[in-house]
Every structure is written in C-alpha cells, then in structure tokens.
Amino acid sequence: ATPSRLxxxxxxxxxxxxxxxxxRDSAAVRFQPASWLLxxxxxxxxxxxxxxxxxxxxxxxxxxxxxxxxxxxxxxxxQLDVIAxxxxxxxxxxxxxxxxxxxxxxxxAVAAAGAARFLDALLAHGTTSAVVFPTVHKVSAEALFEAAxxxxxxxxxxxxxxxxxxxxxxxDDVAQAERDSIDLIDRFHGRERLAYAVTVRFAPTSTxxxxxxxxxxxxxxxxxxxxxxxxENRSEVEWVRQLFPEARSYxxxxxxxxxxxxxxxxxxxxxxxxxxxxxxAASGAQxxxxxxxxLFLGSGLFDWVAxxxxxxxxxxxxxxxxxxxxxxxxxxxxxxxxxALAGQRLSAWAALHAAxxxxxxxxxxxxxxxxxxxxxxxxxxIWDWAQGPVAExxxxxxxxxxxxxxxxxxxxxxxxxxxxxxxxxxxxxR
Ligand code: GUN
Ligand code: ZN
Numbered sequence: 498a499t500p501s502r503l504x505x506x507x508x509x510x511x512x513x514x515x516x517x518x519x520x521r522d523s524a525a526v527r528f529q530p531a532s533w534l535l536x537x538x539x540x541x542x543x544x545x546x547x548x549x550x551x552x553x554x555x556x557x558x559x560x561x562x563x564x565x566x567x568x569x570x571x572x573x574x575x576q577l578d579v580i581a582x583x584x585x586x587x588x589x590x591x592x593x594x595x596x597x598x599x600x601x602x603x604x605x606a607v608a609a610a611g612a613a614r615f616l617d618a619l620l621a622h623g624t625t626s627a628v629v630f631p632t633v634h635k636v637s638a639e640a641l642f643e644a645a646x647x648x649x650x651x652x653x654x655x656x657x658x659x660x661x662x663x664x665x666x667x668x669d670d671v672a673q674a675e676r677d678s679i680d681l682i683d684r685f686h687g688r689e690r691l692a693y694a695v696t697v698r699f700a701p702t703s704t705x706x707x708x709x710x711x712x713x714x715x716x717x718x719x720x721x722x723x724x725x726x727x728x729e730n731r732s733e734v735e736w737v738r739q740l741f742p743e744a745r746s747y748x749x750x751x752x753x754x755x756x757x758x759x760x761x762x763x764x765x766x767x768x769x770x771x772x773x774x775x776x777x778a779a780s781g782a783q784x785x786x787x788x789x790x791x792l793f794l795g796s797g798l799f800d801w802v803a804x805x806x807x808x809x810x811x812x813x814x815x816x817x818x819x820x821x822x823x824x825x826x827x828x829x830x831x832x833x834x835x836x837a838l839a840g841q842r843l844s845a846w847a848a849l850h851a852a853x854x855x856x857x858x859x860x861x862x863x864x865x866x867x868x869x870x871x872x873x874x875x876x877x878x879i880w881d882w883a884q885g886p887v888a889e890x891x892x893x894x895x896x897x898x899x900x901x902x903x904x905x906x907x908x909x910x911x912x913x914x915x916x917x918x919x920x921x922x923x924x925x926x927r
Contacts, residue, residue: 512526
C-alpha cells in the first residue's frame with residue numbers, strides 16, 4: 498500500500514530556473530543535502546532539513562542522490578527490439594531493421610507486451626515521463642496509453658502517420674489515419690496523465706495530403722502535441738528537398754502545414770540553417786537533442802550553442818533504438834562529448850536541466866513534473882552517487898558540487914538507480 502504521507506531523505510537536487518550555458522555556480526540549482534522530500538497524496542508538499550514527525554512514513558536514503566524523474570522527449574517504444582543494430586545510417590537503418598520490427602506491432606498481443614516492457618524499462622532507467630513514438634498501428638498507440646495509465650505515468654504519444662515510402666504493412670491512408678487519430682484523441686487526450694501528439698513520422702513518409710491533415714488536427718485543438726523528426730541526416734535532407742521542391746527547407750515543410758507550435762517536439766535538428774532556427778524560436782517549438790542516436794547512426798553534431806543563441810528550447814532524448822541506451826545519464830554524457838567535438842562545454846547543470854525542468858517547460862508541464870516545487874506530482878528517483886570502485890574513488894576526491902554531479906552524470910547509468918516513484922508511488926525498486 499502507498500502511504501498517504503511519505504518522506505524521502507537524501508541529497509535533493511533540482512532546478513528553480515534555467516542555468517546559464519557553462520555556469521558551474523548557478524543560482525538556478527537547488528541542492529539540499531541530507532534533506533527530506535515530503536510527499537502527500539502523490540504530490541510534493543515541501544522539503545526540509547528537520548526530520549518530519551511520526552505522521553510520516555519515512556525512508557532514509559542518506560548519502561544518495563534524489564532527483565526529479567527524468568523526461569525523455571523522444572523515444573520509440575517498438576525499437577527496443579532493434580537497439581544496437583550494426584552498420585547503417587538512418588535511411589538504411591529504417592529499412593533494414595526498424596520497419597521490419599515495427600510491423601510486428603500490428604498484433605495487439607505484441608503491442609501490449611511491448612508497451613509494458615518498454616514502460617517498465619523506462620522506469621528502471623529513472624525516466625518517469627516520455628514523449629513516445631509507437632507505430633502506425635492504432636492498437637500500438639492504445640497499448641501504450643493503457644500501459645502508461647496503469648502505471649500512472651505522464652505520457653505523450655500518438656499513432657504514427659505514414660502513408661508512403663514504407664512497406665505496405667506500415668502505411669495508412671489519409672482518411673483512415675484521420676479517423677484513427679480523432680478516435681484516439683477522444684479516448685486518451687487529457688485522460689489521467691496522458692496527452693495526444695499528432696505524430697508525423699517524418700516528411701518523406703507522409704504525402705502532402707497527410708501533412709495537411711496533420712496540420713488541420715493541430716489547428717483544431719491547440720492542446721494537442723505534435724512530434725516528428727527533422728534534419729537528422731544529410732541524405733534524408735536531400736531526399737526531402739527533392740520531394741518538396743516548393744519548401745524553403747526541411748523545417749519549412751512542417752512550418753507551411755502549421756505543424757510548428759509551442760507543443761511541437763522535433764527530434765534532431767542537426768542540419769538546420771539560421772532561418773530555420775529563427776522560425777523554430779518564433780514558433781515556440783522545441784528540439785529534442787538525441788546525442789547517442791546522432792553518434793550511433795553517424796548523423797551529425799547538433800549545435801546547441803546556436804540553438805541557445807536563436808532562443809528555442811532544447812530537451813534531451815534517448816531516441817532508442819537509434820540511440821543505444823534508455824539511460825538519460827548516458828544520453829547526457831554523450832551530449833557532453835558532442836558539444837566537446839564542437840569546441841563547446843556542456844555543464845552538468847545545462848545537461849540535467851534539459852532532462853528535467855527544461856523538458857517540462859518545453860512541454861508546458863512545469864506545474865506537474867520536472868522539479869520539486871510544491872504541488873507538482875511526486876515523480877522522483879533515488880540514485881547511488883557511485884557504483885563500483887572507479888566511481889567510488891572519483892567521488893573520494895570530488896570537492897565542489899558541479900564536479901560531483903558532472904562525474905555522476907558521466908560515470909553513472911541505470912545500475913545506480915535505487916528506486917523510482919510515480920506520483921508518490923514506488924514503481925521500480927532495485
Ligand atoms: N526518422 C524517421 N523515422 C525515424 C526513426 O525511427 N528514428 C530516427 N532516429 N529517425 C527517424
Ligand atoms: Zn526518433
């Protein structure tokens with residue numbers, strides 16, 4: 498049974514605002530060592546140094562790190578089955594590995610088992626909220642929503658729209674896709690912690706008519722999310738240029754259809770130009786930076802500094818199965834290396850913010866998730882600072898807070914996870 502008043506003790510770390518790009522001392526970082534996080538009725542009601550009274554069920558994790566649950570803003574449920582597939586760039590990878598794997602999700606039993614396995618895996622990696630691609634099959638979206646509702650999770654997803662340039666078994670058509678989307682919106686959008694995202698796979702797999710339909714759905718209801726891919730790979734960008742000669746750029750294909758808005762999440766955004774960045778910033782859309790995927794598929798190096806300068810939001814995402822781990826620490830550690838290759842340095846604060854409060858703000862969910870503010874739902878994870886002799890030795894000599902947290906981000910992974918709570922309820926325990 499879940500206690501109505503739960504108090505967790507540990508080193509509490511969250512953000513009260515947006516840290517500066519390379520700041521090591523940031524006023525936006527709230528670190529409360531050896532403190533209690535108070536949860537009542539599934540919501541955070543406060544933090545304090547003093548031990549709470551006997552009306553609280555207490556769990557003492559002294560010497561451990563307590564963080565808001567991570568938010569993965571771009572990940573593919575069915576692609577757990579093709580994670581770590583050898584030898585291809587994006588377009589070959591889709592045809593060789595991904596499309597065959599996604600075809601299996603037409604089967605409701607496969608979709609249900611896959612959704613359960615996927616969400617349990619997220620929780621076992623410290624991710625409590627996600628923006629997720631299922632497959633083109635309506636049943637795969639239903640399975641994902643049902644499984645998230647069962648676990649009480651915040652989930653944003655939608656049936657994938659794709660009506661060309663894919664195997665027939667993965668293609669819908671405009672009229673059926675519209676009916677299926679509307680039915681799913683009616684049944685799941687706004688139910689519990691679920692929200693619907695109009696889900697255009699990417700420009701090459703949708704006809705102009707389907708893109709127009711997707712835009713119409715967004716225009717009809719501003720509370721809907723939109724998710725897609727943009728400018729990930731150079732061959733893909735060239736293909737889009739040929740398919741949509743009238744568009745100024747890949748991003749413009751989406752912009753012209755009204756798909757760029759404050760609830761839009763576009764994965765990758767590597768091969769954008771300055772005009773694209775200006776358009777993105779004006780639209781309020783966010784880019785999901787997927788460093789593990791971008792390195793694994795050889796897609797390119799995302800320019801986060803240019804994104805900051807342009808002023809659009811950037812969140813962090815695993816993009817499994819293009820990405821090679823659901824771990825957000827591994828994702829962020831890869832993000833640091835991508836920035837290093839570009840001659841930049843990503844602070845632990847900028848990185849962790851992009852997987853917590855920053856992602857929540859980008860999604861308009863900062864009243865609900867991403868930090869320990871009073872009234873938010875208690876999606877919380879407890880982590881070991883160090884696992885194993887190498888990390889333990891490193892922590893012996895770490896002095897200042899940024900050094901410690903940066904080493905944690907770089908050296909830790911899901912093996913450090915002790916427990917995950919969703920709305921105050923334990924959903925994973927090591
Ligand atoms: N572009 C279109 N579909 C996909 C996908 O499944 N993964 C990635 N990384 N890029 C895509
Ligand atoms: Zn993706």
